[in-house]
Amino acid sequence: MTNKPLRWGIMGTGGIAGAFAQDLKLTESGVVAAVGSRTVESAGRFADQHDIDTRHGSYEALASDPGVDVVYVATPHPMHHANARLALEAGKPVLVEKPFTMDAGEARDLVDLARDKGLFLMEAMWTRFLPHVRHIRELLPQLGDIVTVSADHGQWFAEDPAFRLFAPELGGGALLDLGIYPVSFASMVLGAPERVAAMVTPAFTGVDAQMSMLFGYASGAQAVLTCTLSAVSPTTAVIVGTDARIEVDGPFYAPASFTLVPREGERRRFEYVDEGRGLRHQADEVALRLAAGDTESPLMPLGETVSIMTTMDQVLAATRT
The missing domain is CATH 3.30.360.10 (Dihydrodipicolinate Reductase; domain 2)
Structure with a gap:
Protein backbone atom coordinates (compact mmCIF):
# COMPACT_ATOMS: atom_id res chain seq x y z
CA MET A 1 0.00 0.00 0.00
CA THR A 2 2.77 2.44 1.01
CA ASN A 3 6.53 2.21 1.49
CA LYS A 4 5.97 2.17 5.23
CA PRO A 5 2.85 1.13 7.19
CA LEU A 6 0.61 4.05 8.09
CA ARG A 7 0.93 5.10 11.71
CA TRP A 8 -2.60 5.30 13.06
CA GLY A 9 -3.70 7.36 16.02
CA ILE A 10 -6.95 6.20 17.59
CA MET A 11 -9.24 8.72 19.28
CA GLY A 12 -11.41 6.87 21.76
CA THR A 13 -11.09 3.65 23.71
CA GLY A 14 -14.48 1.95 23.26
CA GLY A 15 -15.40 -1.36 21.70
CA ILE A 16 -15.10 -0.32 18.04
CA ALA A 17 -11.71 1.27 18.73
CA GLY A 18 -10.50 -2.02 20.18
CA ALA A 19 -11.86 -4.01 17.25
CA PHE A 20 -10.11 -1.69 14.81
CA ALA A 21 -6.82 -2.00 16.70
CA GLN A 22 -7.05 -5.78 16.61
CA ASP A 23 -7.95 -5.91 12.92
CA LEU A 24 -5.02 -3.67 12.01
CA LYS A 25 -2.77 -6.50 13.16
CA LEU A 26 -4.14 -8.55 10.24
CA THR A 27 -2.93 -6.14 7.58
CA GLU A 28 0.45 -4.84 6.47
CA SER A 29 -0.89 -1.40 5.52
CA GLY A 30 -0.88 0.16 8.99
CA VAL A 31 -0.13 -0.08 12.68
CA VAL A 32 -1.55 1.65 15.74
CA ALA A 33 1.09 4.14 16.81
CA ALA A 34 -0.84 6.01 19.50
CA VAL A 35 -4.13 6.24 21.33
CA GLY A 36 -5.80 9.29 22.81
CA SER A 37 -8.52 9.53 25.43
CA ARG A 38 -9.94 12.16 27.76
CA THR A 39 -7.76 10.76 30.56
CA VAL A 40 -4.31 9.27 30.54
CA GLU A 41 -5.62 6.38 32.67
CA SER A 42 -8.14 5.36 30.01
CA ALA A 43 -5.57 5.72 27.24
CA GLY A 44 -3.11 3.68 29.28
CA ARG A 45 -5.49 0.80 29.81
CA PHE A 46 -6.30 0.65 26.10
CA ALA A 47 -2.62 0.92 25.13
CA ASP A 48 -1.66 -1.90 27.50
CA GLN A 49 -4.44 -4.10 26.16
CA HIS A 50 -3.47 -3.56 22.50
CA ASP A 51 0.30 -3.23 22.79
CA ILE A 52 0.43 0.45 21.84
CA ASP A 53 3.55 2.38 22.85
CA THR A 54 2.23 5.95 22.89
CA ARG A 55 -0.77 7.03 24.93
CA HIS A 56 -2.18 10.55 25.28
CA GLY A 57 -4.47 11.91 27.97
CA SER A 58 -6.19 14.30 25.57
CA TYR A 59 -7.48 14.30 22.03
CA GLU A 60 -5.49 17.48 21.32
CA ALA A 61 -2.23 15.71 22.15
CA LEU A 62 -3.07 12.83 19.83
CA ALA A 63 -4.02 15.15 16.96
CA SER A 64 -0.72 17.04 17.26
CA ASP A 65 1.47 13.94 17.66
CA PRO A 66 4.11 14.00 14.87
CA GLY A 67 4.33 10.23 15.11
CA VAL A 68 0.75 9.86 13.85
CA ASP A 69 0.07 9.82 10.09
CA VAL A 70 -3.71 9.40 10.16
CA VAL A 71 -6.39 9.68 12.85
CA TYR A 72 -9.28 7.28 13.41
CA VAL A 73 -12.13 8.96 15.31
CA ALA A 74 -13.92 6.31 17.39
CA THR A 75 -15.52 8.45 20.08
CA PRO A 76 -19.29 8.59 20.83
CA HIS A 77 -21.45 9.98 18.00
CA PRO A 78 -21.94 13.51 19.40
CA MET A 79 -18.16 13.98 19.59
CA HIS A 80 -17.37 12.98 15.98
CA HIS A 81 -17.68 16.46 14.56
CA ALA A 82 -15.48 18.20 17.11
CA ASN A 83 -12.90 15.41 17.22
CA ALA A 84 -12.62 15.08 13.44
CA ARG A 85 -12.37 18.86 13.13
CA LEU A 86 -9.57 18.85 15.71
CA ALA A 87 -7.59 16.30 13.70
CA LEU A 88 -8.17 18.08 10.39
CA GLU A 89 -7.11 21.41 11.89
CA ALA A 90 -3.91 19.65 12.99
CA GLY A 91 -3.29 18.65 9.37
CA LYS A 92 -4.09 14.97 9.78
CA PRO A 93 -6.05 12.77 7.34
CA VAL A 94 -9.09 11.38 9.16
CA LEU A 95 -11.27 8.27 9.20
CA VAL A 96 -14.49 9.00 11.13
CA GLU A 97 -16.53 6.20 12.65
CA LYS A 98 -20.13 5.96 11.48
CA PRO A 99 -22.48 7.64 11.80
CA PHE A 100 -20.17 10.29 10.38
CA THR A 101 -21.80 13.06 12.43
CA MET A 102 -25.05 13.78 14.23
CA ASP A 103 -26.60 15.55 11.24
CA ALA A 104 -25.96 16.72 7.69
CA GLY A 105 -24.89 20.20 8.75
CA GLU A 106 -22.01 18.83 10.79
CA ALA A 107 -21.11 16.49 7.92
CA ARG A 108 -20.95 19.34 5.40
CA ASP A 109 -18.75 21.35 7.76
CA LEU A 110 -16.18 18.55 8.00
CA VAL A 111 -16.22 17.92 4.26
CA ASP A 112 -15.73 21.62 3.53
CA LEU A 113 -12.84 21.82 5.99
CA ALA A 114 -11.12 18.73 4.56
CA ARG A 115 -11.47 20.03 1.01
CA ASP A 116 -10.22 23.48 1.98
CA LYS A 117 -7.12 21.91 3.52
CA GLY A 118 -6.66 19.27 0.81
CA LEU A 119 -6.81 16.49 3.40
CA PHE A 120 -8.17 12.98 3.11
CA LEU A 121 -11.45 12.32 4.93
CA MET A 122 -13.69 9.25 4.94
CA GLU A 123 -16.62 7.78 6.82
CA ALA A 124 -15.73 4.46 8.44
CA MET A 125 -18.63 2.61 6.83
CA TRP A 126 -16.50 -0.51 6.80
CA THR A 127 -19.21 -2.58 5.07
CA ARG A 128 -18.42 -0.85 1.78
CA PHE A 129 -14.94 -2.35 1.65
CA LEU A 130 -15.78 -5.97 2.48
CA ASP A 274 -12.96 -13.29 6.27
CA GLU A 275 -10.35 -13.15 9.01
CA GLY A 276 -11.11 -10.82 11.88
CA ARG A 277 -14.08 -8.46 12.18
CA GLY A 278 -13.72 -7.04 8.68
CA LEU A 279 -12.47 -3.61 9.76
CA ARG A 280 -9.04 -4.11 8.21
CA HIS A 281 -10.40 -3.56 4.71
CA GLN A 282 -11.27 0.08 5.36
CA ALA A 283 -7.78 0.60 6.79
CA ASP A 284 -6.31 -0.82 3.58
CA GLU A 285 -8.53 1.53 1.57
CA VAL A 286 -7.26 4.55 3.51
CA ALA A 287 -3.65 3.46 2.93
CA LEU A 288 -4.32 2.92 -0.77
CA ARG A 289 -5.90 6.35 -1.22
CA LEU A 290 -3.24 8.19 0.75
CA ALA A 291 -0.51 6.49 -1.28
CA ALA A 292 -2.28 7.64 -4.45
CA GLY A 293 -2.63 11.19 -3.16
CA ASP A 294 -6.44 11.00 -3.10
CA THR A 295 -8.50 13.06 -0.66
CA GLU A 296 -11.51 10.74 -0.63
CA SER A 297 -12.52 7.19 -1.55
CA PRO A 298 -14.68 6.41 -4.60
CA LEU A 299 -16.21 3.54 -2.62
CA MET A 300 -17.42 5.87 0.16
CA PRO A 301 -17.30 9.36 -1.36
CA LEU A 302 -17.82 12.40 0.81
CA GLY A 303 -20.78 13.61 -1.22
CA GLU A 304 -22.59 10.37 -0.52
CA THR A 305 -21.76 10.56 3.18
CA VAL A 306 -23.41 14.00 3.33
CA SER A 307 -26.35 12.64 1.32
CA ILE A 308 -26.79 9.76 3.77
CA MET A 309 -26.75 12.11 6.74
CA THR A 310 -29.35 14.24 4.94
CA THR A 311 -31.54 11.16 4.53
CA MET A 312 -31.10 10.34 8.24
CA ASP A 313 -32.22 13.89 9.05
CA GLN A 314 -35.27 13.38 6.83
CA VAL A 315 -36.11 10.12 8.60
CA LEU A 316 -36.05 11.81 12.00
CA ALA A 317 -38.11 14.72 10.66
CA ALA A 318 -40.68 12.30 9.22
CA THR A 319 -41.26 10.80 12.68
CA ARG A 320 -42.18 14.23 14.06
CA THR A 321 -44.91 15.01 11.52
Missing part, protein backbone atom coordinates in the same frame (compact mmCIF):
# COMPACT_ATOMS: atom_id res chain seq x y z
CA PRO A 131 -15.07 -8.48 -0.31
CA HIS A 132 -18.67 -9.68 -0.59
CA VAL A 133 -19.99 -6.12 -0.92
CA ARG A 134 -17.45 -5.28 -3.61
CA HIS A 135 -18.61 -8.39 -5.47
CA ILE A 136 -22.28 -7.46 -5.06
CA ARG A 137 -21.61 -4.07 -6.64
CA GLU A 138 -20.03 -5.81 -9.63
CA LEU A 139 -23.12 -7.99 -10.05
CA LEU A 140 -25.73 -5.20 -9.87
CA PRO A 141 -25.94 -4.80 -13.68
CA GLN A 142 -27.09 -8.43 -13.91
CA LEU A 143 -30.20 -7.65 -11.84
CA GLY A 144 -31.86 -5.48 -14.47
CA ASP A 145 -33.87 -2.54 -13.15
CA ILE A 146 -33.77 -2.43 -9.35
CA VAL A 147 -37.29 -2.61 -7.91
CA THR A 148 -36.79 -3.06 -4.17
CA VAL A 149 -34.04 -2.99 -1.57
CA SER A 150 -34.81 -4.36 1.88
CA ALA A 151 -32.52 -4.59 4.89
CA ASP A 152 -32.84 -4.84 8.66
CA HIS A 153 -30.58 -4.47 11.65
CA GLY A 154 -31.90 -5.51 15.01
CA GLN A 155 -30.05 -6.26 18.25
CA TRP A 156 -31.24 -6.77 21.81
CA PHE A 157 -29.85 -4.58 24.57
CA ALA A 158 -30.77 -4.60 28.25
CA GLU A 159 -32.61 -1.42 29.24
CA ASP A 160 -29.89 0.51 31.01
CA PRO A 161 -30.23 4.33 30.97
CA ALA A 162 -26.45 4.71 31.29
CA PHE A 163 -25.76 2.54 28.22
CA ARG A 164 -24.87 4.73 25.25
CA LEU A 165 -27.61 3.40 22.95
CA PHE A 166 -30.29 4.47 25.44
CA ALA A 167 -28.59 7.72 26.51
CA PRO A 168 -29.76 10.81 24.57
CA GLU A 169 -26.63 12.75 25.53
CA LEU A 170 -24.47 10.05 23.89
CA GLY A 171 -26.42 10.07 20.63
CA GLY A 172 -28.45 6.99 21.56
CA GLY A 173 -31.15 5.37 19.49
CA ALA A 174 -31.49 2.63 16.93
CA LEU A 175 -31.29 4.82 13.83
CA LEU A 176 -27.85 6.38 14.29
CA ASP A 177 -26.11 3.25 15.56
CA LEU A 178 -27.89 0.41 13.76
CA GLY A 179 -30.07 2.02 11.10
CA ILE A 180 -27.08 3.67 9.46
CA TYR A 181 -26.19 0.28 7.96
CA PRO A 182 -29.48 -0.34 6.10
CA VAL A 183 -29.68 3.32 5.05
CA SER A 184 -26.12 3.26 3.70
CA PHE A 185 -26.77 -0.05 1.94
CA ALA A 186 -29.83 1.39 0.19
CA SER A 187 -27.82 4.48 -0.76
CA MET A 188 -25.11 2.32 -2.30
CA VAL A 189 -27.65 0.61 -4.54
CA LEU A 190 -30.22 3.34 -5.28
CA GLY A 191 -28.69 6.66 -4.28
CA ALA A 192 -30.62 9.38 -2.45
CA PRO A 193 -34.41 8.91 -2.09
CA GLU A 194 -36.94 11.45 -3.34
CA ARG A 195 -39.47 10.59 -0.64
CA VAL A 196 -38.99 9.44 2.95
CA ALA A 197 -41.58 8.00 5.34
CA ALA A 198 -40.86 6.63 8.79
CA MET A 199 -42.47 5.24 11.91
CA VAL A 200 -40.78 5.21 15.32
CA THR A 201 -41.28 3.47 18.66
CA PRO A 202 -39.50 5.33 21.49
CA ALA A 203 -37.44 3.69 24.21
CA PHE A 204 -37.97 4.38 27.92
CA THR A 205 -35.38 7.19 27.74
CA GLY A 206 -37.01 8.84 24.74
CA VAL A 207 -34.52 7.77 22.08
CA ASP A 208 -35.79 5.73 19.13
CA ALA A 209 -35.94 2.05 20.09
CA GLN A 210 -37.33 0.94 16.74
CA MET A 211 -37.52 2.63 13.36
CA SER A 212 -39.16 1.52 10.12
CA MET A 213 -38.39 3.44 6.95
CA LEU A 214 -39.82 3.54 3.45
CA PHE A 215 -37.85 5.35 0.74
CA GLY A 216 -39.14 6.19 -2.71
CA TYR A 217 -36.92 6.91 -5.73
CA ALA A 218 -37.42 8.68 -9.06
CA SER A 219 -37.04 5.34 -10.87
CA GLY A 220 -40.07 3.94 -9.03
CA ALA A 221 -37.88 1.75 -6.84
CA GLN A 222 -38.49 1.51 -3.11
CA ALA A 223 -36.37 0.65 -0.08
CA VAL A 224 -37.89 -0.94 3.03
CA LEU A 225 -35.56 -0.68 6.02
CA THR A 226 -35.87 -1.40 9.74
CA CYS A 227 -33.74 -1.18 12.88
CA THR A 228 -34.41 -1.97 16.53
CA LEU A 229 -32.69 -2.08 19.90
CA SER A 230 -35.32 -4.45 21.28
CA ALA A 231 -34.78 -7.75 19.50
CA VAL A 232 -32.37 -9.77 17.39
CA SER A 233 -33.56 -9.60 13.78
CA PRO A 234 -32.28 -11.65 10.81
CA THR A 235 -30.08 -8.69 9.80
CA THR A 236 -30.22 -9.69 6.16
CA ALA A 237 -30.49 -7.69 2.94
CA VAL A 238 -32.12 -8.30 -0.43
CA ILE A 239 -31.73 -6.41 -3.71
CA VAL A 240 -34.57 -7.24 -6.10
CA GLY A 241 -34.30 -6.48 -9.81
CA THR A 242 -36.41 -7.26 -12.87
CA ASP A 243 -33.96 -9.95 -14.02
CA ALA A 244 -32.56 -11.32 -10.74
CA ARG A 245 -32.17 -10.70 -7.04
CA ILE A 246 -29.33 -10.89 -4.55
CA GLU A 247 -29.99 -12.32 -1.08
CA VAL A 248 -27.31 -11.45 1.48
CA ASP A 249 -26.94 -13.60 4.58
CA GLY A 250 -27.02 -12.06 8.01
CA PRO A 251 -25.38 -10.05 9.29
CA PHE A 252 -25.25 -8.46 5.85
CA TYR A 253 -23.07 -5.55 7.02
CA ALA A 254 -20.26 -7.83 8.26
CA PRO A 255 -18.31 -10.46 6.29
CA ALA A 256 -21.11 -12.54 4.72
CA SER A 257 -22.03 -14.86 1.88
CA PHE A 258 -24.80 -14.26 -0.63
CA THR A 259 -26.91 -15.86 -3.36
CA LEU A 260 -27.70 -14.59 -6.85
CA VAL A 261 -31.19 -15.76 -7.84
CA PRO A 262 -32.08 -15.18 -11.50
CA ARG A 263 -35.69 -14.89 -12.64
CA GLU A 264 -35.02 -18.02 -14.69
CA GLY A 265 -32.18 -20.48 -14.26
CA GLU A 266 -29.99 -21.78 -11.47
CA ARG A 267 -29.12 -20.01 -8.25
CA ARG A 268 -25.46 -19.10 -7.78
CA ARG A 269 -23.98 -19.18 -4.30
CA PHE A 270 -20.97 -17.04 -3.34
CA GLU A 271 -19.26 -18.02 -0.11
CA TYR A 272 -17.02 -15.59 1.74
CA VAL A 273 -14.95 -16.19 4.86
